[in-house]
Amino acid sequence: MPGAGTRTATTAPEPKARLLDLTRLISRVGRGPWTGVDRVEAAYLKQFLAETESVFGLIRVSHQFILLDRAGVRALHQRLVGNVDWGRSDAVALLKRRLNDQRRRAEADLRRLSIATCKHDGLGRMLNRHLPDGTTCFNVGxxxxxxxxxxxIQAKQGLNLSIMIHDTIPLDHPDLQRPEVVDTFEKRLRAVGKFADRVIYNSAQSRADAERYFDAWGRMPEGVVAHLGVDLPEADATELPAGLDLTHAYFVTTGTIEPRKNHALLLDVWEDLAGDTAHETPTLYIVGSRGWENEDVFRRLDALKGADSRIKELSGLSDPALAALLEGAAALLFPSLAEGYGFPPLEAAVRSVPVVVNDLPIYGEILRDIPVYALPNDRYSWSTTISKLAEQNRAGTGQRETGSANIPTWSDHFDLVLKVT
Structure with missing residues (x-):
């Protein structure tokens, strides 16, 4: 026994380890600006590197899983944000002709940075060999x-599995999806319900939607609602395409041109605005790539191409360019028919840009009284609201104070998600 005046030695607890699935970000290399889900995975990557806990990265590529330690994760982050160029393709990557050049170089770099690789059926053994007990695995992509x-993954001793569900739109709105997506998504959600220790939800609405399915399938994982934060890139008008006339009233809508985003409504509205000979028709900038199952909208857009058109498609805009475009807009228009979260209205609100959205539960939950709410597919309501905002913009009387101080932050998000892991 220790004598009087002596102190019993204590062992400091081992720092917690975190494993972050980074497959989503690698799949997007060479494919243009990040989507909303990409940004979430990138936010987790940045946060984990800023903390003291051990961090590992897991990436699935065509024929293998790749495991990175903190040094490898940090090196990957430097490449993803453009501070370091991707290296040369290796012999394995060169065989993958279907991949773009950047993706081949990225996969080659991952192998050079890895602490271990394995075939798909060896994942459990690799994780058991290299991860400490008590690791929390995060999959947010x-x-x-x-x-x-x-x-x-669950075969790793002592591992805790946290998975983020962004929405259940493929099951709730199958008519707005590619047919093959619905079955694939259901299988994924069933797997989450079966194996997740905890589900992270971006909103109370997403939680209610997902738990309705989990309840029907017989297992309800623990859940936490943590609203997502907003990262604001610095606006840079020099990155905008040459020749844009931003001197007249204009509006912006952003998102992949797919049925769910409801671009057809805005095309209808602009037909109404063009018929109003008493007022100049504002310009609509549609920022986003063409998606799927939307041939009628594509035909209408093709018919509108021309220097004098008041509807312009802009794809592949950088984040600084989009920020610059937003800052001068009369409003962001977001008539989406369904959203689990939806970053664009939040990003516009933080910049004090007026926002018009469909009256969806998610915006009442997060944005409250900040946006102008219009009824879904109410062409008249959207037309009159946009006309009013255009006139205010021309007169310089538009309201730019939107109460954006209440928008959730990433700090708020991680305070909730990481306080018990």
């Missing part, structure tokens, strides 16, 4: 959500 993969 909707990648690798199969029973085969999640069962192997």
């Amino acid at each position: 909707h990648s690798n959500l199969s029973e085969e993969v999640l069962e192997q």
